[in-house]
Amino acid sequence: MHVAVLIQNTSHPLGLRLREMLQARLSCRESELISFDRAEETLARGKASVLVVVLSPAPELALNYLRKLRSRVSGPVLAVGLASDSKLILRALHEGADHYLDESDLEAQLDSVIQRLQINLERTQQSNGRLIGLLGASGGSGTSTLAVNLAGVLARDRGRCALIDLKPGVGDLAALLDLKPTHNLADLCLNSARMDRAMFESALVVHASGVHLLAPPQMYEDIRLVTAAGVNKTLHLARDLFRHTVVDLEDCYHEEQATVLRQADAILLVFRLDFTSLRSTKRILENLAQAGIDGERVSLAINRFGQAKELPLTQAEEALGRKISFIVPDDPKTINAANNAGEPAVFRSPSSKVALSIVQMANGLSARDETESTPTPRHPVKSANGWLAVFHG
Numbered sequence: 001m002h003v004a005v006l007i008q009n010t011s012h013p014l015g016l017r018l019r020e021m022l023q024a025r026l027s028c029r030e031s032e033l034i035s036f037d038r039a040e041e042t043l044a045r046g047k048a049s050v051l052v053v054v055l056s057p058a059p060e061l062a063l064n065y066l067r068k069l070r071s072r073v074s075g076p077v078l079a080v081g082l083a084s085d086s087k088l089i090l091r092a093l094h095e096g097a098d099h100y101l102d103e104s105d106l107e108a109q110l111d112s113v114i115q116r117l118q119i120n121l122e123r124t125q126q127s128n129g130r131l132i133g134l135l136g137a138s139g140g141s142g143t144s145t146l147a148v149n150l151a152g153v154l155a156r157d158r159g160r161c162a163l164i165d166l167k168p169g170v171g172d173l174a175a176l177l178d179l180k181p182t183h184n185l186a187d188l189c190l191n192s193a194r195m196d197r198a199m200f201e202s203a204l205v206v207h208a209s210g211v212h213l214l215a216p217p218q219m220y221e222d223i224r225l226v227t228a229a230g231v232n233k234t235l236h237l238a239r240d241l242f243r244h245t246v247v248d249l250e251d252c253y254h255e256e257q258a259t260v261l262r263q264a265d266a267i268l269l270v271f272r273l274d275f276t277s278l279r280s281t282k283r284i285l286e287n288l289a290q291a292g293i294d295g296e297r298v299s300l301a302i303n304r305f306g307q308a309k310e311l312p313l314t315q316a317e318e319a320l321g322r323k324i325s326f327i328v329p330d331d332p333k334t335i336n337a338a339n340n341a342g343e344p345a346v347f348r349s350p351s352s353k354v355a356l357s358i359v360q361m362a363n364g365l366s367a368r369d370e371t372e373s374t375p376t377p378r379h380p381v382k383s384a385n386g387w388l389a390v391f392h393g
């Protein structure tokens, strides 16, 4: 468990005392005091299970950070401040704090909150399902095709699987599964403050394979309702209830997308062996690194492998400086037939090479649950000529 205490001045006695008290009560392996100016960078790196925001002596500034960082924390947020200022308490709760603690009576207040907190945290930690995000290097990489097939295999072989379509306005996972959702992510975001297990489950549409799909909103006024905080809460509920959650992502920049990437146990970056796709893959890898996302969690997958005149695999690995973990063959006959029928290829044509490669991918991505093995990155090799030169400058 990682507890982050956010405070204006990290050597302030209140912060030091708070950290000591939290360490003693929450038996946390790590707890750190973070100053406001380092907060974003530090929280982007790690997964804080609990965030404590100390409001005094700069409550306005502290509330700003609380608002900005709420979606980056997987667990509860506590605000510490004066109990005499009722407006401040309300604002802190409004910005996303789960509990407000009176700084003048910290010990007793912590004791009462922590018992409840402890139970919830342990439950969350025990039941945390594996989160797998799929990101396409460019449009048409085959990410949605892989997402429905991957979720299908996981549901069939490892118990029911949550599938979240995080492409507001353009998502097509429901069509690929021949499902007709009646609710979507916007309904959950609109009611995120009171979202619970029952509400989350009622928003899902169930496929015969055991895939439980959460569809995206399609209309403009609903798309605007999607928030990072709503997505964050949705992810927590999904991971509580499902052993695997697969998310089809739109990009790596918008906050509601980034919140998935930060929490994902595995990120599958899907691309094709052509120059523009490879260049885009390289850029996304750089952006993920800049966002503080650990490269170990990112696996590379080539889709539509085996097309005429595509770039050689080894040179792609060279250009990216990383090993490619999964290869899915180009098989328009099988994939078009499956996609057009709304029946994933892994069910419609289970013995096809393309279906078998997706089963292998599912095994690779879920196996790390137990083994924590990750692909060994290959070191980049300098090459001065041809298209590779573009990548090495």
Ligand SMILES: Nc1ncnc2c1ncn2[C@@H]1O[C@H](COP(=O)(O)OP(=O)(O)OP(=O)(O)O)[C@@H](O)[C@H]1O
Binding pocket: 136, 138, 139, 140, 141, 142, 143, 144, 145, 146, 303, 304, 305, 328, 329, 330, 331, 332, 333, 335, 336, 339, 354
């Ligand atoms: N392995 C494959 N072999 C042959 N065709 C494929 C394969 N994977 C995907 N396709 C085809 O590629 C096209 C794009 O696939 P898909 O819609 O899954 O991509 P996407 O990355 O989700 O696209 P978008 O950027 O629009 O979300 C579809 O016509 C699909 O049938």
Ligand SMILES: [Mg+2]
Binding pocket: 143, 144, 145, 172
């Ligand atoms: Mg798609």
